[in-house]
Amino acid sequence: MPVRAGPEAVITGIGMITSLGDRDHTWAGVLAGRSGIKEITVFCTDNYRIHRGGELDRRCLPQGLDPTCAMGIYGLQAALADAEIEDVENVSLAVGSNMGAVSQLEEFCRSDSYETAFGCRLQTMTDVLADRTGLGGIRITTSVACSSGAAAVGMALDMIRRGTDVVVAGGSDALTEFKFSGHHLLGSMTGEEIRPFDRDRSGMLLGEGAAFLVIENEERARRRGVRVYAKLSGYGLANDAYHMTAPDPEGSGAALAIEQALADAMVKLGEVDHVNAHGTATRLNDVMETKALLQVFGERALQIPVTAVKSMIGHLLGASAAVEAAVTTLSVFHGIVPPTIGLTIVDPECQVDCVVGSARPVSIRTALSNSFGFGGIDACLVISRVDG
Amino acid sequence: MSGYKQGRWIIRSAGVISESVDLPRGVNTLSRARFDPVGFIGKAETKMWDRVSQLAVAAAILAVEGMQLDGASSGVVIGTEWGNVDSINRFFARVATRGPRFASAMQFAQAGYGVAAGMVAGELGIKGYHLTINGGKAAGIWAVVQSVWAIRDGRINLAVCGGVEGMSSVRSTVEGECKEGVALLVVSEGPGDCLGEIRGVGIGVDPDRSLKAALVDSEPITIEEHVIVERGLCGATDAVLMLLRKLGGKGAIAVTGYEGKGTCATVIVS
Numbered sequence: 001m002p003v004r005a006g007p008e009a010v011i012t013g014i015g016m017i018t019s020l021g022d023r024d025h026t027w028a029g030v031l032a033g034r035s036g037i038k039e040i041t042v043f044c045t046d047n048y049r050i051h052r053g054g055e056l057d058r059r060c061l062p063q064g065l066d067p068t069c070a071m072g073i074y075g076l077q078a079a080l081a082d083a084e085i086e087d088v089e090n091v092s093l094a095v096g097s098n099m100g101a102v103s104q105l106e107e108f109c110r111s112d113s114y115e116t117a118f119g120c121r122l123q124t125m126t127d128v129l130a131d132r133t134g135l136g137g138i139r140i141t142t143s144v145a146c147s148s149g150a151a152a153v154g155m156a157l158d159m160i161r162r163g164t165d166v167v168v169a170g171g172s173d174a175l176t177e178f179k180f181s182g183h184h185l186l187g188s189m190t191g192e193e194i195r196p197f198d199r200d201r202s203g204m205l206l207g208e209g210a211a212f213l214v215i216e217n218e219e220r221a222r223r224r225g226v227r228v229y230a231k232l233s234g235y236g237l238a239n240d241a242y243h244m245t246a247p248d249p250e251g252s253g254a255a256l257a258i259e260q261a262l263a264d265a266m267v268k269l270g271e272v273d274h275v276n277a278h279g280t281a282t283r284l285n286d287v288m289e290t291k292a293l294l295q296v297f298g299e300r301a302l303q304i305p306v307t308a309v310k311s312m313i314g315h316l317l318g319a320s321a322a323v324e325a326a327v328t329t330l331s332v333f334h335g336i337v338p339p340t341i342g343l344t345i346v347d348p349e350c351q352v353d354c355v356v357g358s359a360r361p362v363s364i365r366t367a368l369s370n371s372f373g374f375g376g377i378d379a380c381l382v383i384s385r386v387d388g
Numbered sequence: 389m390s391g392y393k394q395g396r397w398i399i400r401s402a403g404v405i406s407e408s409v410d411l412p413r414g415v416n417t418l419s420r421a422r423f424d425p426v427g428f429i430g431k432a433e434t435k436m437w438d439r440v441s442q443l444a445v446a447a448a449i450l451a452v453e454g455m456q457l458d459g460a461s462s463g464v465v466i467g468t469e470w471g472n473v474d475s476i477n478r479f480f481a482r483v484a485t486r487g488p489r490f491a492s493a494m495q496f497a498q499a500g501y502g503v504a505a506g507m508v509a510g511e512l513g514i515k516g517y518h519l520t521i522n523g524g525k526a527a528g529i530w531a532v533v534q535s536v537w538a539i540r541d542g543r544i545n546l547a548v549c550g551g552v553e554g555m556s557s558v559r560s561t562v563e564g565e566c567k568e569g570v571a572l573l574v575v576s577e578g579p580g581d582c583l584g585e586i587r588g589v590g591i592g593v594d595p596d597r598s599l600k601a602a603l604v605d606s607e608p609i610t611i612e613e614h615v616i617v618e619r620g621l622c623g624a625t626d627a628v629l630m631l632l633r634k635l636g637g638k639g640a641i642a643v644t645g646y647e648g649k650g651t652c653a654t655v656i657v658s
Contacts, residue, residue: 123524
């Protein structure tokens with residue numbers, strides 16, 4: 001076990017936009033078990049069997065930009081305001097995204113201009129976000145499918161531990177026909193409700209949004225006297241090394257990511273009081289995730305309160321891990337676990353303690369936020385309560 | 389600030405597929421002109437996989453040749469500026485022009501910026517720490533930095549890391565003349581036979597601060613040369629190739645990959 005040296009990292013700001021609204025509306029919405037799923041209007045779905053998704057009201061976004069960039073700027077600015085940071089000259093940025101400014105990719109097919117091609121670079125999206133908000137620190141981008149937001153948060157933790165004072169980290173992904181058509185082809189989407197861990201679950205629906213966390217050197221945060229939501233204690237990344245599109249059914253990669261994260265956080269198994277699940281409601285993921293939790297926690301896995309936020313806002317792809325990290329942070333801070341909607345009969349193979357009906361007050365010392373990406377990329381974040 | 393584990397970090401081997409083959413002895417090099425992916429991944433996969441995935445897997449196979457890897461304690465960290473953008477472009481062009489019914493699920497599976505690292509992990513059975521860095525021309529060197537951190541933090545014992553770029557109409561539209569290529573290192577804790585030793589790593593907003601971070605990371609050391617790679621024809625791969633070229637040189641040499649605008653990473657080798 002390594003000896004931990006270096007500063008602790010805390011979360012001092014949260015900015016978010018989803019189909020349920022901004023940070024406060026999303027949090028109130030998930031606590032109330034509201035669904036943000038609706039008919040898709042941002043592109044024509046006539047050629048598809050599925051017509052619904054977690055589309056957000058884009059009128060609140062900065063206009064004239066690629067929607068993924070616009071959502072990212074919204075989330076980023078909201079996070080900085082929440083953390084009461086005005087001087088951003090030395091604030092760094094870590095961005096996770098599945099496809100970045102995908103409208104540029106779609107546009108390139110129609111007119112292969114320099115501007116649209118340059119917009120296709122994933123780092124270009126990060127530059128747009130940083131330039132629009134004036135961030136003058138280090139900036140970096142990562143893309144590891146549905147785990148992108150978590151990987152960005154993990155990279156931010158690495159940076160804080162090695163001397164960077166403040167990093168804003170998170171992810172953004174807009175709902176576009178490109179992503180929709182791919183997942184439609186894979187047969188991973190449902191024509192019904194999203195039902196994580198349910199016996200009759202039949203898949204996910206896509207959503208869109210962004211979330212950014214302000215991650216700060218703990219000592220600096222205390223000196224500033226700013227509110228601290230929680231501690232970012234650790235992270236883990238792993239790969240199933242199994243199949244291009246399907247997860248390892250035994251959950252060994254997911255279990256490895258969770259174990260790595262707990263070891264990194266130096267947290268005991270018995271201190272984990274909540275799991276914010278990846279919970280996509282596909283036939284394969286939910287049983288795999290249950291097996292992974294059983295591998296790590298033993299029978300205690302079935303007693304830890306679990307929530308699956310995707311039941312309400314859909315799968316936000318690269319942004320989902322960031323949004324779920326934000327919700328997990330708020331859960332730890334407020335001591336309450338949101339419900340999962342759509343779950344009526346628990347699958348016998350998925351007997352986790354999924355909170356249903358209404359939100360459950362839970363004293364959470366430490367929570368996990370799981371993200372198990374397309375292509376077998378597994379991520380886990382460890383978020384802990386800060387006492388005092 | 390030093391890492392959590394004090395020790396010695398080495399570049400055990402490397403696999404390169406590139407137009408430039410002027411690399412030290414011990415680097416397993418294949419010229420791009422002679423590269424036939426079928427020999428590495430088979431005919432069916434060659435037909436289905438994006439070129440970047442093909443290059444990355446082939447270079448990884450070259451890099452780990454003769455090694456026994458423990459999947460759970462090994463990792464993959466790859467840097468790429470453009471990823472599998474060619475597959476992304478082709479997939480959506482098919483959807484846009486002919487409709488979604490005529491698009492390919494397999495091509496969609498290849499259509500991503502972080503797919504190549506996943507293909508390497510899958511082919512070599514590497515389950516540990518896994519990441520793709522998309523920091524432009526700094527991405528390949530940043531991948532080496534991130535790998536050293538992961539080893540120091542006790543997450544893994546060994547990492548296959550470096551940079552890869554492929555050709556695509558998207559990339560050519562921006563860059564004009566450009567090349568494909570891949571350079572992957574096997575980095576682990578020493579001692580042992582190695583191509584070179586990593587003395588320090590760091591990141592920063594610009595080359596000066598990135599070098600300073602790497603110097604703080606290492607024990608007291610004199611840098612004989614600081615090479616900054618910010619332009620080149622092979623994206624994230626160029627700086628990693630430069631790192632390999634500098635191995636075995638006189639004294640400690642710092643190699644920095646610089647994307648500009650705050651994305652910069654440095655590795656000091658000797």
